[in-house]
Amino acid sequence: MSNNYSPSHPLRLKDVAHWDMETDVAIAGFGIAGACAAIEAHQAGARVCILEVAAAAGGSAALSGGEFYLGGGGGTPVQKAAGFEDATEDFFNYLMMAGGPGADEARVRLYADSALAHYHWLNEQGIPFKGTYLPGKWLEPTTDDTLIWSGSEAAWPFAQQAKPAPRGHAAQMEGWGAGKLIMEKLTARVMQLGVEAHFSSRVLALIADEDNKVHGLVVRIDGQPRMLRAHKGVILCAGGYICNDEMLRRYTPQALGCPVPTTGGNDDGSGIRMGISVGAAAIHMDQFFATRPxxxxxxxxxxxxxxxxxxxxxxxxxxxxxxxxxxxxxxxxxxxxxxxxxxxxxxxxxxxxxxxxxxxxxxxxxxxxxxxxxxxxxxxxxxxxxxxxxxxxxxxxxxxxxxxxxxxxxxxxxYSERDYPASFFTLGGLSTLTTGQVLDAGGQVIGGLYAAGRTACGLPRWGEGYSSGMSLGDSSFFGREAGRHAAGGA
Ligand SMILES: Cc1cc2nc3c(=O)[nH]c(=O)nc-3n(C[C@H](O)[C@H](O)[C@H](O)COP(=O)(O)OP(=O)(O)OC[C@H]3O[C@@H](n4cnc5c(N)ncnc54)[C@H](O)[C@@H]3O)c2cc1C
Missing domain, CATH: 3.90.700.10 (Succinate dehydrogenase/fumarate reductase flavoprotein, catalytic domain)
Structure with a gap:
């Protein structure tokens, strides 16, 4: 067997002497996209194996503020209780503006139509929302309230084209950092379902045939490379690339002016590089979220x-x-x-x-x-x-x-650069359909390969249009979509 593989070079199928492990759906990364993909794929009847390089699940999601960007359908129960109506078309229009010149209309449409149901799904997984509104200008609720204004909804030019409503929905936790609670709940759900999970296990490369159809992956478990066959698909949920200086210099040089990465340290772009290694297109790679609050x-x-x-x-x-x-x-x-x-x-x-x-x-x-x-x-x-x-x-x-x-x-x-460093995370990633299927540069589906979360270029794809909650909203919702489609249960 050749060991000439890396995130940038797939192991060729013909070089796999034997399979060490088999599953239906293999998921690289146990952050929020990976957790939600695992739950849906399992519930669609697939055998699921999730692989996480860290010693525990969580990723950046566990460090986050725990806000989801949700609305539409007339309003979530929380919006309604606070007296806000949120028509799907207003939500859609705002998301289209927030997506900037390259907004993905199909993705925005699906999310705008489904976010209300997604709120209930998150709740059903055990994520608590207190249901109360905190007026004013906040980064995250400092209290255990749920609803805040978390974007530019009420500001020019957004308010002129979409009736404003607060849409930042934070999990119920006193103070900042409710992402930890969210990931505790989702991790518990994944484990309770009996999904096979491996920690301290780095996905090293994809396994693909000569046509770049993906058949599995190489993962290092207990220090040994293992060949994992995925009969129905591989889902890349390995986060973005803020910890990879070379990728930042190549794709997102403007972000180098923001020296504080918002991450736990494993966002090294390996998921994106694995996608590129089998011909995937990476899009909007110049875009990033930044803040100097x-x-x-x-x-x-x-x-x-x-x-x-x-x-x-x-x-x-x-x-x-x-x-x-x-x-x-x-x-x-x-x-x-x-x-x-x-x-x-x-x-x-x-x-x-x-x-x-x-x-x-x-x-x-x-x-x-x-x-x-x-x-x-x-x-x-x-x-x-x-x-x-x-x-x-x-x-x-x-x-x-x-x-x-x-x-x-x-x-x-x-607020000058040298006095107040900004923090950031990347928004560009693999080009995908709303199903999570990864596309090549010609817009063709790459067989057996899916991506979600910041490994994909999702709903948030324009730094100056980003609103708090869009990344967790996108990663959780489109993680679910990828899980269900990969399992063949669409
Ligand atoms: C301080 C902070 C506050 C934030 N607040 C919010 C907020 O309130 N709302 C919001 O929407 N967004 C917020 N974000 C952004 C949000 O947390 C991330 O964009 C989101 O978690 C991305 O989800 P993901 O599943 O793609 O990645 P992650 O949650 O980072 O998960 C990726 C996982 O993949 C693992 N991994 C990476 N490479 C490999 C490999 N080769 N093999 C195996 N595993 C691998 C990582 O260890 C990680 O566990 C915040 C971020 C931070 C850090």
């Missing part, structure tokens, strides 16, 4: 961001990830939030934020920042004049956040 507290949304030319560049009431993408593209990465005394507070996630300038007048702040004379003061003067009338003709910030910045002292907080 500036709220809570929500009062800071009433401030204005300026760049080194003293100019505004975004409506500050947009989702923090969208604002961060606009920050990243400002000249020399230099950005400040201007606040007056009435709204000043330090951001919750950066209590030691650098206060770059303070003054009794905006002229003093401008001069302390060393900006071109008259630019910052002109920006503030225009903003204040319009905000006093509830208007923002430049960036259309919602009137609820418009307040003239007139109460001294005035300050500029630094």
């Amino acid at each position: 500036f709220f809570p507290p929500g009062s800071l949304v009433k401030g204005i961001f300026i760049n080194e030319n003293g100019q505004r560049f975004i409506n500050e009431d947009a989702y923090h990830g969208r604002v961060t993408h606009y920050m990243l593209r400002q000249p020399n990465g230099r950005v400040w939030l201007l606040v007056d005394n009435s709204i000043f507070k330090r951001p919750m996630t950066r209590p030691d934020i650098d206060i770059a300038a303070v003054g009794e007048t905006w002229e003093e702040v401008e001069s302390e920042l060393g900006l071109p004379q008259g630019e910052l003061t002109h920006t503030v003067e225009c903003y204040n004049r319009n905000a006093g009338q509830g208007l923002d003709p430049l960036w259309h910030k919602d009137a609820a956040y418009l307040k003239p910045l007139v109460e001294a002292p005035f300050a500029a907080m630094s």
